Amino acid sequence: MFEPKIDVQQAVAGLRKREKGLITYEKIMTSYKNTNLSNDMTFQRTFNGFYRIRRNEDWRKFYYENFEKWKNESTPTFPLILETLYRHTGRVECSFSSKMLATLCPDFP
Template identity: 45%
Template sequence: MINEVNITESRDFQKAYNGFYRIRQRPKEFYETYYSFMEDNKDRSPSFRDTLQHKHNVHGRVEASFSSKLVATINPDLPVWETVVLDNLGLKPPAYYKKDKSERMRFYI
């Protein structure tokens, strides 16, 4: 489906995607940059690392879950990182409130 629409313009796609992954209550800029990155990279299958780094560069946040959802949508062979998955694996991500984001980046990549 992603190759059949312009992701940045298709409100139907965005609504379905947001509903499927339960993405809500984000600033408008988040959605704009997220869907723009997805559209720009849908033919290239971006790596999780590149997507995570992009999210960090744009928003200053380490967004492993959102990054993994984006890459898994483009390439369904890739996993989605969720807290439930981490719990099932007995893993605990670094605390989000820590100022040093590099520790969080290292955990995920």
């Protein structure tokens, strides 16, 4: 029978690393509703850091303006977000489109 050898210190260290990410994720998910996403730089820095968004200022401005708009107007669809970003940036941003949608609609993958 296979009995894995577990380094308890390494396991605890791994859990501590994940804890920080979960705290950040919870902060994003609880704060986005109560802030203006288009101009709240603290939220944007947190979201950018967590999801590793490394795009230029114009891209980020457009992204967060639409994030705010869709938060208040209606639930967007993945194709709508994807197409809107593509029309503005010329890039197919599947990953960042899904991150926005998953924040606005936590039941979505």
